[in-house]
Amino acid sequence: MVGDHPILFRGLTFDAGSGRPMPATDHRPVLVERTDEDFVQAFLEELGSDEGRKRLARTVRNAGERAQGLKLHQPVHRSFHLAVFEAACDTFGEPRLDPSRIESCGLVVRRLGASAGRSESWMKRGGEVRGWVPLADAREQDRDPNPARRGAAYPAGHPELEALLENTLGAPEPLEESVSLLFVAPPHVCAAARRTILYGLVPVSSSEAVSGEAAQATRYEEDELREMLAPYFSANTGVSLEGVANKRYSIRYADELRADPTLSGGALSQAEQRLEQFALMLRKLVSVFNAFEHAGLRAALNRIPCEHGAAPQKRPLGDVLAEAVEVFVLEKPDKTFLMPRSWPRLSASDVSTLVRAASDASATRLGSLLPRRRRFDPSSDRYEVRGFIRVRRDDGCPPALVWSAPSQPFEIAAWYENGKLPPVQVALPPVTPSNVKKFLPNVAFQVPGNIFNLISSNKPKDFLEQKARQGAGGLDWICGFNIPIITLCAFIVLSIFLALFNLLFWWLPFIKICIPLPRRAAARPPSFP
Template sequence: MVAHPTLLRGLTFDGGSGRPMPSTENRPVLVERTDDDFISAFLAELGTDEGRKQWVSTVRNAGEGAPSLKLYQPVHRSFQLAVVEAFCDIPGEPRLDPARIESAGLVVRRFNPTSGQREGWMKLNGEVRGWVPLADARALDADPEPARRKAAYPAGNPTLDALVEDALGAPVPYEEGVSRLFVAPPHVCAATRRTILYGMVPVASAEQVSGKAAPPPRYEEDELRDMLLPYFSDTVGVSLTGIAGKTYTHRYSDEVASDGSLSGAAREDAAQRLEQFATFLRKLVSVFNAFESPAMKAALNRQTLQFGATRRPLGDVLVEAADVFVLGRPDRTFRMPDAWPRPSSGDVSALVRAGAEASKSRLATLLPRRGRFDTPEARYEVRAFVRVRRDDGCPPALVWGTPSQPFRIAPWYENGRLPPIQVSLPAVTRENARNFLPNVAFQVPGNIFDLLSRNKAKDFLEEKAKEGRSLGLDWICGFNIPVITLCAFIVLSIFLALLNILFWWLPFIKICIPLPRRGR
């Protein structure tokens, strides 16, 4: 047996003297560091009374309410540490001998506001399964490593344990994500008279739920029906007034604006109908990849369109329309049909089913899999544990600490505690411009180089640009990065001012103040 019980609790020091204090808080202490070499600085502060005075100011969960505690990410140049002390639960509370610690770590758990349960970030057979509910105290206190766990239904004998699990069903052997806890160096533990354990709190992660574990993304049926409106509805009709039977090119907006057969109001209505039709075609191409999906194409071709005395399958016609209205091919034209059919409810259902299948590949390609910290408003907590060696040679005893104060993770776009990173822009004049020689080079395909050489900026704005020709040669174009940055700053400032009329953000996101001469 273990000689005596072991407990974990938060680490506290007196802010005036830096001396250790009896802790009234069992939770692990969360410490925020913004040092470049934050581990070395953290341990150095713990080693002296003066340093511990400074260390107290970095504690995040002292006196803060749960809703207000927010931890910053490494992208903010902030790093979060969890700190606990291990001591013996006997009179005098002596510190635990570090040699008795076989291993230690911490887990981050998430609150599920719907179920009220805590969830652990789990793997199964090496594959990430995501956040899994921890339904009861047994699950909350289970060893993170499946191989170290006790039998789910202990019968006092390994063979009997296995038989009972076969009969009642063994729990899924999830492996919980663990961050390692380290024992502070001996001189630090001696100076504080504490056995201190510390570790990084993960607040950012590239881990994503395995494709096998995550349900395939899909649209709901009502979402699909809304995307197909109004052109595929058994209740809503489509009017082609002002555009029926007319032929358009990729410059259809200009052609409607110059259509002398329409009055001002009718011309505006016609422009809206054409733009609505173009938006619908973009959905078919981008969301459903409809014209590359045999099932979707077949469902579209259940309808026909009237062109004078001729009727043509709808899917075949929309392929030609997409060339003009979506791809903008200048060598193609499209004649609008005489009218738009109203499909039956069965035809709409068939198209919705085909659209559900066709959209799966698009969603799987474009939507990222669920990540560990993807939910912006999620609340988390940290819980530390140690495995203490036993005197009888049995497996180490697992000792869990109290969960930390709940916290949220600041999104990457919020300001951190440190000033912004400064980027110095060059002062460019006619006299010194020749000093900014290229320090980066781009390999430019021949047709792109020719495209830029043959056309002026206004040619692109007026849609008169000529396509570049490939002459069999690629080019190397060198630029100066500081000058590119200066150009980007100028363009950014212009667009920020233009969009300020919509967002009124300029006083908050662009702040310019004179640079003090002494600060240079």
């Protein structure tokens, strides 16, 4: 057994001519891309022979050299990436490390921060995901991912002194870094390569998302809020209601404006514009701020008096706008709304109060609509891989933690980008009068009675002319369809719309490529594994 001595943990690459394993340049982890169905088994088989390692060399994405623009594909592209390492003794001849001395191992993916030399770790605490947390210095970057194995925050050589230092200086939060598994290659593979080889799948996609208080951190900036609230809720900014003030409107307010005998020409055009802006402001209050369900913002609006109804009557602005929403946003046919006599002027204090309430209201709305930030969002970030091993010691002390160097930085290809493999082929059925009876329903929808009656009692023209009648209740129905035929219909509709939108985007030559299928390929029956 090798005694206690320094350990080398570094990337392992392969010579394309001879298949000989060799350390990677700068000892960086080596990333290989696999597109096999059983990619781990294929990788291990190639590791076990010179000829296999020659083939394996062609899958290396980087071998430690400077790799500009390195981008890794996701599993959705049917590509998988493995990080490859070797463990050796840092003594004369660099003999391989006995695998039995490896107590545990793993790899981490870290995000590169905005500051040079800084990286961020994906952290958890007590099952709650905290997200990307910056690592302050080299000491934090090389600490054990498991907080239970880190030892004292301030090593002093004595437990009581260490506890006293933690109580005085404050103990760091025990965050746990997300770790992926590393595996030691089977003994016969390591023996054939004469190396102790470790490998692990590099995670480049994850459904893991920030949870708890960290997930609620998304808010609009104050200047964004003021811009969204302008001009109706700006300090000392007057909003004119000329032409529409103190007049009653229903959901057909556009027709009612044009029928107003007091408006014509330019005055009519300005009145239409003012009413549309008023309706837009109401939609924003409802959609962005949920203003009339949020108690704080509703109360802030109600502190502002509004001249509404017969003079000199004034009402709380929030209550007035809530009535306007029923007409201009909810479009209730049995409701009408009397416009205010004038729009109130707001002070700087009024606006500040509204902005604070709008910030809370919009944060609640954002929290209910925005997806939680996932581990690998957004796709423009850059990442690096580091591996580690814990090596058993001969002196009975806890295992020694040995880190690899970081890999070359890489980006993660977005799901919609092309991968290395051809696209998935979906065969559309040939439809002829002779075989149409073969396409029996193979999926069924349960349709509520009112929806079924809505569809069956109206013609397509009725929907276009807004004359469709609501469906009455009744029996629920089961409607069966054939999925291949649905796919064929969708393909035809898609082709039509692609051609229409081509007038705007000029994308047709790039996103729809049709080539004739060779006869032999068309006649070949499908094969199954």
